[in-house]
Amino acid sequence: MKQEIFLGNGAIALGLMEAGCQVMTSYPGTPSSEILPEVIRLVESENLNTYVEWSTNEKVALDNAFAAAISGKRAACCMKQVGLNVAADSLMSAVYMGTVGGLVIISCDDPGPHSSQTEQDTRFMARLAKIPVLDPATPEEARKMAGLAMELSEEFRIPFIIRPAIRVCHARQDLAWDKLMNNPKKASFEKDPGRWAATPRFRFILHGELNKKLEAIGERFSDLSDINYHNLEEGKRYPLGIIAGGVPFAAIQDILADEKRDHIPLLKLGAPYPLPKRLTDEFMEACDKVLVLEETDTLIEYLLGDNQKIFGRISGHVPSEGELLPQVIFDCLNKILVELKLEPFTGKGNTGVTELVQDLGLPIRKPTLCPGCPHRASFYTIRKARPKAIFTSDIGCYTLGLNLGAVDTVLDMGAAITMASGFYHAYKQDGVDQPVVATIGDSTFYHSGTAGLLNAVYNDARFILVILDNLITAMTGMQPTPGIGIRADGSKGKAIPLERVIKGCGIDFIKEVDPYDTKAMGALMKEATQHVASPDGGIAVIIARHPCAIAYRGEAVPERIPVEITDDCTECNLCLDRFECPALYHDETLGRTSVDQALCAQCGVCLQICPEGAIVRSAEA
């Protein structure tokens, strides 16, 4: 037995490897990104034969895992919740077809949201697709559910979804573990066109089959006393009961224990869909009122359907947005206790500390691009060259270009390009030549840039596309890209240079520049502008290529240039507003801008931007 502290995502990896998962595919996205690297760590340390890949996007990942699962293998596929949107086409169809081996999809939710565009609830996506879903409360439970989902998926021949929320993914917990499974199962795909290539007529039959499976799984869920259970006493009636799943279940357990209110009955739903109806009926009957605690939407409330009895989001007792933090749950429940004239909590009431802290006027900490980040240099030059442009951008670190006034829109993966062509045509229709500059990262371009670029070229849109190529997927924790051709496990794959892909999309203007050289990039922006405006021109693509300052620490700053600021500084604040380097700050005592030497990456780019020449190279850092 080994005792080790696992990140929740590591616990999921552990559960999958204990269950003999043979194929694992993923596209990185917070909060799911660490699952695949943790799988690789276990595969390497325990010498397992699991095939692992970073796929180019979530749909690609799911299709790959699905093929393995219908060859009889055990496969898993993981992504963040909005990644499941990308894979939705595949998801809806896969569940009709079913599986032969096991297929577990892990889709990580982000209530808050901390690092996502939406707070969407994967459990609803599961309901829409008619896929069973498990909702873990802790890393330990997520590990257990990974194995359980794999077994049930294989037994019922249907994909399973596990929905860990961010507080499971990024929790840490000590776990004991021993043996992992080296699954000997061989691939053996049996042809059956009526299933694997079903036409609509057969789809109708498959739908009926799926409905029968769901009924049987709902029955099974009522008996899964490990993850669906309550603590009712036989024959007793209760004025109030609580139904909870996922992270809120863990929080309410601690609150009831702290407040010594263990006699309030609790139904835990670790598997909410298909609803374990026998169990929920039992619970609803024994309680006069029921509080439902779930993240982030109202799945359990809808499935229960008894609006007279339920306190929840529909009744307005539980907030409809944001995380259900322990304090939020504490306050919700306490209000209900008062409303029902039950004994309220004894725990600390309002001490006024929240208001006290609010009144301190603490600085709002915006995330910013790192010191030395090449994107900062790119954005500075782009905005300077085309100040009147609409700046469409995308998902990644470079979303933070909005701090520099060089990002106007962020919709979804790939939308920098699709919205650029959309804006162009919307203005063009009115006879207006509106300049548009799109920015997209290298990994995001490989994920979903090409379809939009093909469309834009085909329909003769005109804009400048700057691909911010930092040779890594940075925001999600430094995963490799097809551009550098290194695979998930560090082995060599075939590199596919951006230039080749872009050329294949029909682009004639493709030029590379190092954004650290703001002059060269500025000149290139001018050239690109001319190409866009020329009658026989078209879309101009600039590849702003410079290694990420974090991933390639040494290479990123080849020459260390220590800087300081002289008294020539006129406090014009251009460097603070349009360059926004965390190492530059307004120094109250000196009455000018100063350099925070602890943060400065010594990239020297700021030397190129000060209109007064007040930022200078210093002899010593």
Place this chain on the structure above:
Amino acid sequence: MENVSMIFCGLGGQGILFMTKIFARAALDKGLPTLGAETHGMAQRGGSVVSHLKLGPAASSLVREQTANFLLALEENEAYRNLPFLAPGATLYVNAETDVFPRKEVSPYMEKQGITYHAFPAQKTAMALKNPMSTNLALMGFFAAYENEPFTHDELRETIISVSPERFRENNLKVFDAGFEFQQ
């Protein structure tokens, strides 16, 4: 030992995850059940970062307001921001100049709640040793100078030795020791 709840806070990039890892690992080595919650993703790019850690049996990885025993803050404003987590009688450690912390607006509250605080220029200490990224270790050393629970100085130091990659080990210890000796 009773259950201990801790909050670690500061700005993205200051090494809050590493600090949490050291404490969690020390707990594991001591055989204590460990459960914690971290911030990843966009906030790590310089935003407010908070880590929660519970030692002893617990179900939820999140510390509820007014229930934390310790707050370790790598930045002064983040210490104020996370004040609501502290339980009455709790202790706060902060990277700040001793003569500026705390702001006068919060003193009456801390006094009323019986919250003890210890301020120490951890970043300056780390910078003086040419390790500006090791503010976290300086503050941990400073913490160890006052507390024997949940971990003794020796236990924390041993954990730093075992967790630090070899090329950083010597420097990490140097900064930790400087934090520890600051008071004594």
